[in-house]
Amino acid sequence: MTQSALIVTHGSPSDAETQEAALAELAVQVGTLLPGWDVRSATLAAPEKLEQVLDAMDGPLVYPYFMAQGYFTGRILPKRLEPYGLTPMRPFGVDPALLDLVETQLRICLQGQSWQPEDTSLLVAAHGSAVSKRSADAASDFAKTLQNRFGFKEIRTGFVEQEPWLKPAAKGLGQAICLPFFALVAGHMLDDVPEALEEADFAGPVLASFIDWPGTAQIIAAALKATQASQKEAVS
Template sequence: MTRSALIVAHGSPSDPDPQEAALKDLAARVGALLPGWRIGGATLAKEGAFDAAVAKLGGPWIYPYFMARGYFTKKVLAERAEPLGLRVLEPFGTEPALVTSAAHALQRALCEKGWPAQDTTLLIAAHGSAVSRTSAESARDFAAALKAEMGFAEALAGYVEEPPFLSESARIIGQAICLPQFALNAGHMLEDVPEALAEAGFAGPVLPAFIDWPETPELIAQSLERQAASA
């Protein structure tokens, strides 16, 4: 039986095409790991992309490529999917294996610097929100889980859209590493995060957005396979 899934992200309303292309590339990498599946990618910011992808795939599962259960996953995507009878899965940021994957990436970065985790502060750079607690709570939970997993000296979060702002949290004395909790290389990741870190004088390593992690396609593929097996 052929299954299909549509990976959906927010994208960049001011310049939708680069993120639309990046998501289609991610979908292709996921599809290469799932023989017998049809995998598509679309951003909400690209006009008509979601509807065109749904029509092409013929009733796919909707996989939210978002970092938290927030406004876009619980309201915007749900309202788009419900009239079409589409199933919306849990978002990427809630994947159980994400903490382990992040721990491996952080360990590689620490090894390159020769830093023990117990002497290092972990900074999670996240979106935050002026209207919802979900984004901030997700980042704090992620920081706490990684501290417990790896034994960082401290783990904290800083936000783009709510206090404590990233430019404040990033004023860290001693060695520190930053993990941005962003799915795509869109505006916040390309502009707000580097600007805030520069303002704070943050000098430690900064990991890439999750779309550039080599583990990301496998995480999504494994999630889809697991949910198909239990369906």
């Protein structure tokens, strides 16, 4: 039987088709790394898309392409998967492999600028949430771990939907790099983050959303393979 997987993210209600297409391309990249697998995608923002895809699949592994184990991954997604007897895997943002990928990209960025960590500040731009504190906690914990690995001059976390707000967090940093803690290139990354950075006179390099990182598909593929192996071992 063909092993199948479904990559799920929130998406954008105001631009559902664009995010559906972006996630579908990510699914293709993951599928290329998993020969013989049937890898598909769905956003929660596209009405009934999740159920339509699930109806056409046979018990796929469900991978949450989210940055935190929060409201949507802890409540909304499990509830919609329950009729199918499925439970979601660990979200992308809490996979330890993401830290290694980010560390590599930050070191490349520092080298490209001829900067040293101890002379450089890091700004983590994140979503935050008025519903669940887990979103902010995930970004803050991620930032603390990066600080332990690098020893930046200063590290700040700013949010677009809660305090501490991104704009004041981005002010007065001088030599600095901005790491957006976002899965997709959606409304916040297209509008809110650039606007806040511009108003704060932030002049440093800004890394891409994770969907545009070359290592993102590898992290997802590795997690799917590990889950498949774990399930086979449990059965045997």
